[in-house]
Amino acid sequence: MDTEQIKWWQRAVVYQIYPRSFQDTNDDGIGDIQGIIAHLDYLKQLGVDVLWLNPIYQSPNDDNGYDISDYQKIASDFGSMADFDALLAAAHQRGLKLIMDLVVNHTSDEHPWFKASRQDKLTPYRNFYFWRAGNGDSAPNNWDAAFGGSAWQYDEQTNEYYLHTFSTKQPDLNWENPEMRQAIYRMMTWWLNKGVDGFRMDVINQISKRPGLPDGPLKPHSQFGDSQVTNGPRVHEFLKEMHQQVLAQFEVMTVGETHGVTPADVLKYAGKDRQELDMVFEFQHLRLDNSQHGFGKWSTRKAPLVALKRVINEWQVGLHDQAWNSLFWNNHDTPRAVSRFGDDRPAYRVCSAKMLATCLHLLQGTPYIYQGEELGMTDAHFTELASYRDIETLNAYQDLVNDRQLLTKADMMARLAASSRDNSRTPMQWNQQLNAGFSSVTPWIAVNPNYHEINVAAALADPDSVWYHYQRLIALRHQEPIVTLGDFELLLPTDTAVFMYRRCWQDQTWLVVCNFTAQRVQRPIMAELKDSSELLLSNYADDLADKLRPYEAKVYRC
Structure with a gap:
């Protein structure tokens, strides 16, 4: 790949906004669209290129907006369609693109389509969803839902069950039905004609189920990598149709959430000539700290560094020049990056947050920053169930x-x-004022108590803050083609403390060195770099050359 072949989204840095927790402007404890507009200049100053909004559509909020009851209306909690139009215009005026969350594996059970489907077995909307007779006194198959319990809900009115691979209030759409697909495509086209710049597609590799919906393992859900509901036999057919009928008509970016995929799978979803998606979110690196005793994500383990490097290497090498990586440590469904992969103790939070940013942003791919990550925001550390x-x-x-x-x-x-997912959903920490400047009333979820120390105002006032380190990394990506185009080579693959890799492009070579521990370590290669290389970036004020201090990160031009 050369500079002339780069797509705009390959140079871009994406900032993810969880609107409910970003900024409340109407004193109801819930973030809103006007709150996003109020901080567009802040985001422009940071240097990002694209804003991704979590769902702001009309919803009863059983799953915080991922249960949509009207795809073409804005939830009153967030404002109005006029507010959205103003946001889109204001973002575009600043050169910021905006992508929406597309949730089309399921709707809310309060969507008009589903209401019609459960009222009459003969309505065309019945086949917009999966309705099945039971197996005697039990559900049609043994599938479990992601949020617990059976994936089937009995409906007394029609004496049948409907499929919901998430909450009972999130019935799965039947993509086998061409009429349903066309309704989705019309909705997507409506948003793109409005001017949005693309979509993040929620659990998009679940839209094709196994024919006949057969029994499977006891946990047949995508987050466990099972094939009953992911990577189904028609998923690529559906995505190619979506691309041909909708996406190809616009200059947009798409990223698909795809649990349970390998690099080989992603070459089918996002390969250069596949005409399906531009990139996907994979989750192999986020499963490395899962419980080893059958409790899945509910674990207190840390991801082993050697395994983390192995996974990242597989994706960097496996997709190079064939597909495009998305780069992320955290999002609205995961714990905070500095608490999960770094060290959120006060002595190490800043340096480990900078180290994680350095490690991620200099890989090949499009980086995603989750709101507050640029501050080094931490997990909430709630101690009472009532806080969740x-x-x-x-x-x-x-x-x-x-x-x-x-x-x-x-x-x-x-x-x-x-x-818990709530770790990433606490309000954005703007300043030291009441509720971190998020709201003048009690927020919908508690503010992290450490907002007095960790907030935007404090970060902008400190030239050595995590925020300015992110700004410098974003500038490097924009200024230096090697970050976008360079080959990737993992060094020291079995080192349990140091993540070191090389980026090469044309006659340039960069070396990225990151200490993932709270210990001081020494590696022979570091001494060799002192006289032969230029230190481009570090998270420490001085340079000991041959040593790496706790969570130290260095970037050399060799």
Whole structure:
């Protein structure tokens, strides 16, 4: 690849906004669209190129907006369509692109399509969803839902079950039905004609189920990598049709959320000539700290560095010059990066947050920054179940503690503190004022108590803050083609402390060296770099050359 072949989204840095927790301007404790508009200049100053909004559509909020009841209306919590139009215009005026969250594996059970489907077996909308007769007194198959319980919900009105691979209020759409697909395509075209710049596609590799919906393992959900509901036989047919009928008509970017995929799978979803998606989110690196005792994501483990390097290497090498990587440490469904992969203790939070940023942003791919990551925001460390709001978290506690009694309350609370999605959903920390400047009233979820130390105002006032380190990394990506175009080579693959890799392009070579521990370490190669290389970036003020201090990161031009 050369500079003339680069797509705009390959040079870009994406900033993910969770609107509910970004900025409240109407004093209801919930973030809103006007709050995003108020901070566009802040985002422009940071240097990002694209804003990704989590769902802002009309929804009863069983799963915080991922249960959509109207794809073409804005939820009143966030504002109006006029507010959205103003946001889109204001973003474009600043040279910022905006992509929407596309949730088309399922709708809300309050969507008009589903309401019609459960009222009459003969309506055309019945086949927009998966309705099946039961197997005697039991569900049509043995599938479990991602949020616990059976994936089938019995409906007394029609004496049949409907499929929901997530919440009971999120019935799965039937992509086998061409009429349903055309309704989705019309909706997508409507948003693109409005001017949005693309879509992040929620669990998009689940839209094709196995023919006949056969029994499978007890946990046939995508986050466990099972094939019953992911990477189905017609998924590429559907995505090619979507691309041909909708996406190819616009200059947009697409990124698909795809659990349970390998690099080989992604060459089918996002290969250069596939005409499906531009890139995907893979989750192999986020499963490395899962429980080793059958509790899935509910774990307090740290990801082993050697395994983390192996996974990242597989994706960097496996997709190079054939497809495009998305780069991320965290999002709205995961714990905070500095708490999960770094060290959020006060002595190490800043340097480890900078180290993680350096390690990620100089890989090949499009980086995604989750709101507050640029500040080094940490997990919430909630100690009471009442503090949590997430349906997945609450259901897991009920299942593992109350129902099956597999874990004690204390053990489960420790696992929630490390793994709950609510860790990333606490309000954005703007300043030291009431509720971190997010709202003048009690927020929908508690503010992290450390907002007095960690906030935007403090970061902008400190030239050595995590924020300015992110700004410098973004500038490097924009200024230096090697970051976008360079080959990747992993060094020291079995080193348990140091993540070191080389980027090469034309006659340039960069070396990225990151210490993932709180210990001081020494590696022979570091001494060799002192006289032969230029130090481009570091997260320490001085340079000891042959040593790496706790969580130190260095970038050399060799």
